[in-house]
Amino acid sequence: MASVEFRHVTKTFGSFNAVSDVSFAIGDGEFVCLLGPSGCGKTTSLRMIAGLETPSHGQVLIGGDDVTNLHPKDRQISMVFQDYALYPHMNLADNIAYPLKVRGEPVQKRHGRAREVADVLKIGHLMDRLPSQISGGQQQRTSLARALVYPSRVYLFDEPLSNLDAKLRLEARGFLNHLQRDMGMTAVYVTHDQAEAMALATRIAVMDQGRIVQYAPPIEIYRRPATTFVANFVGNPPMNLVPVEATHGDGQLQLKADGLTLSPLPMSSGIAAALANSKSLTLGIRPEHLAIAEPGTGNAISGTLFANENMGPESLVTIERPDASRLTARIFTDDHIALTDAVTLGFSPEHIHLFDSTGARIPADREQPL
Amino acid sequence: MTAEPTTPVPKPARRFALLSNRAGAVFLTPAGLLVALFVIIPFFWVIFVSFTNRTLLGRTALNPEFVGLANYFALFDPSNFFQRGQFGFSLILTTQFVLASALIGQALLGLLLAWLIQTVPPWIKRLTETFVIAAWILPEVVIGFAWFAFLDRDQGTLNAMLTSVGLPRGDFLLQQPFWVIVVFNTWRGAAFSMMLFNSAFSSIPPSYFQAADVAGASSWQKFKDIALPLIRGHVVTDLILITMWTFNTFTPFLLTNGGPSYRTELLSIYNYRVAFRDFEFGKGAAVGVIIMLVNLAFALIYLTIGRKKRV
Numbered sequence: 001m002a003s004v005e006f007r008h009v010t011k012t013f014g015s016f017n018a019v020s021d022v023s024f025a026i027g028d029g030e031f032v033c034l035l036g037p038s039g040c041g042k043t044t045s046l047r048m049i050a051g052l053e054t055p056s057h058g059q060v061l062i063g064g065d066d067v068t069n070l071h072p073k074d075r076q077i078s079m080v081f082q083d084y085a086l087y088p089h090m091n092l093a094d095n096i097a098y099p100l101k102v103r104g105e106p107v108q109k110r111h112g113r114a115r116e117v118a119d120v121l122k123i124g125h126l127m128d129r130l131p132s133q134i135s136g137g138q139q140q141r142t143s144l145a146r147a148l149v150y151p152s153r154v155y156l157f158d159e160p161l162s163n164l165d166a167k168l169r170l171e172a173r174g175f176l177n178h179l180q181r182d183m184g185m186t187a188v189y190v191t192h193d194q195a196e197a198m199a200l201a202t203r204i205a206v207m208d209q210g211r212i213v214q215y216a217p218p219i220e221i222y223r224r225p226a227t228t229f230v231a232n233f234v235g236n237p238p239m240n241l242v243p244v245e246a247t248h249g250d251g252q253l254q255l256k257a258d259g260l261t262l263s264p265l266p267m268s269s270g271i272a273a274a275l276a277n278s279k280s281l282t283l284g285i286r287p288e289h290l291a292i293a294e295p296g297t298g299n300a301i302s303g304t305l306f307a308n309e310n311m312g313p314e315s316l317v318t319i320e321r322p323d324a325s326r327l328t329a330r331i332f333t334d335d336h337i338a339l340t341d342a343v344t345l346g347f348s349p350e351h352i353h354l355f356d357s358t359g360a361r362i363p364a365d366r367e368q369p370l
Numbered sequence: 371m372t373a374e375p376t377t378p379v380p381k382p383a384r385r386f387a388l389l390s391n392r393a394g395a396v397f398l399t400p401a402g403l404l405v406a407l408f409v410i411i412p413f414f415w416v417i418f419v420s421f422t423n424r425t426l427l428g429r430t431a432l433n434p435e436f437v438g439l440a441n442y443f444a445l446f447d448p449s450n451f452f453q454r455g456q457f458g459f460s461l462i463l464t465t466q467f468v469l470a471s472a473l474i475g476q477a478l479l480g481l482l483l484a485w486l487i488q489t490v491p492p493w494i495k496r497l498t499e500t501f502v503i504a505a506w507i508l509p510e511v512v513i514g515f516a517w518f519a520f521l522d523r524d525q526g527t528l529n530a531m532l533t534s535v536g537l538p539r540g541d542f543l544l545q546q547p548f549w550v551i552v553v554f555n556t557w558r559g560a561a562f563s564m565m566l567f568n569s570a571f572s573s574i575p576p577s578y579f580q581a582a583d584v585a586g587a588s589s590w591q592k593f594k595d596i597a598l599p600l601i602r603g604h605v606v607t608d609l610i611l612i613t614m615w616t617f618n619t620f621t622p623f624l625l626t627n628g629g630p631s632y633r634t635e636l637l638s639i640y641n642y643r644v645a646f647r648d649f650e651f652g653k654g655a656a657v658g659v660i661i662m663l664v665n666l667a668f669a670l671i672y673l674t675i676g677r678k679k680r681v
Contacts, residue, residue, distance in 0.1 A: 150585075
């Protein structure tokens, strides 16, 4: 196992900047997820760690060694591909043992080792099959076995679960988490699924347009999203964002929006700095922090009922505000609540997030969020 | 919202056909007649003629006699089978020619070139493909004379180049006629194999090679373990096609006329000489039938392998 480091890495394809001046460090034994929408540069970053792409500028380090211009085969890494990249003409034993074959291991020894790994992954009984004769989940585990069969300094995953159906994906996710706890491997995992990143990562790097927007442990990303982009990307459903107008006086902050009743908040230096630029702020609140409330009580936001989706233990209640923006609340399903056309959603002030006019989080004086 | 309500059109229950049987037959007739006139009738005609002593001039031109298998026995006469200018010599020469210029030359060189252009930048790859196709679409006669001009003893480009770097001149067409036609046919046909293998390699998902890269495989290991097994079907097709083409090729005639002293007289050229220069139609037809049988054997091998692949 080894650490990984990016130092001012830029990758351009023609005139397109896939990755722009990205620097970050992954500690030994960390499981880092690169999270972002398609085209944000996460896969390109991963491929630069693998050596399948060469940075236009900057350095890539593995275990402290500069590997920027090293060929993939000389980097001592493993990689699991999105399409698994299993060789259709080889049976599972040969597929899994292939990295040992190119290292010159005798056939007896490498098949023995492949069998050990396959047994751990519960595919040991399929060793004579061809990849086309096994299921998608088994193919995924075969490609994982091929990555685990030889000692590596870093394990790279390129959206390995995206071709599985929902149930298998949950199962595989749990298994990967267990594997990480078991082996303590250094891993870099690319995904666009925020739930996968939250579940697996020790730290998440949220990427947007070739840059890292926030690099922090999952709970930090969830509790203190650095920008509205992160707030909108992480969480299911994502955070509700409401544009508000701010006024202040007497060391107190008053936020105004249609249908919003909010008692004055204490001012902080961060808020004062943000207000110096613009009176328009963005108020963020997570769906799980909203609850059905009586009209006219406490801190609340109201609108007309747009949708009520029952998910079993919980329901997603969506309201539409006069400016056509929507807010979703995630509430425990309760048969006793009769939803009428006008819905008021209540919340407590410690759960609100504030972002300035550029979308950046307004630093809070207190720990939780404001 | 704006779509008009549509009533589903009931589909006719009969099988789909673009034309009625009668119209189809009408369209097929012209092509059928041409094929019959120029392929099927000559096919049986040649088999028939090969059992006669028909010639262009003399008594047997008008009234050829049935001679049974005499023409075939003459071709396989052990007393002169291996002599230059005889059938056996041409058969062995053609076999050597196929081995050297088709299997080793075209296929191996094409495979090597195709593998090499997989790793170069895309614009070099496209440029190479354009040049290769340009060379491939030139007419045979143009190429033949271009090579003739290239190899000429007195005014040839090759000798001019050799002189300019201080190497001795040579009369290649006279001294090394066999290797001249081998190199010529390799040059002529390697493009086809290269393009075929190139498209075969391109159809392999890049992640296969990337996975091998990460696993630590060398370029040779990737070629041997992944690329070659995955394009085996293309290799078989290519080998069969270029073997048949090279076996039947007549173009070397433009360079060497089959000479000097029959040293480059391939079977097709031998066949041409017997039938249309010596005007022994019967014997020429027998050679034609044997060439046909060899081609039939190749075709059967091809069909067998093709059928196996589909299972």
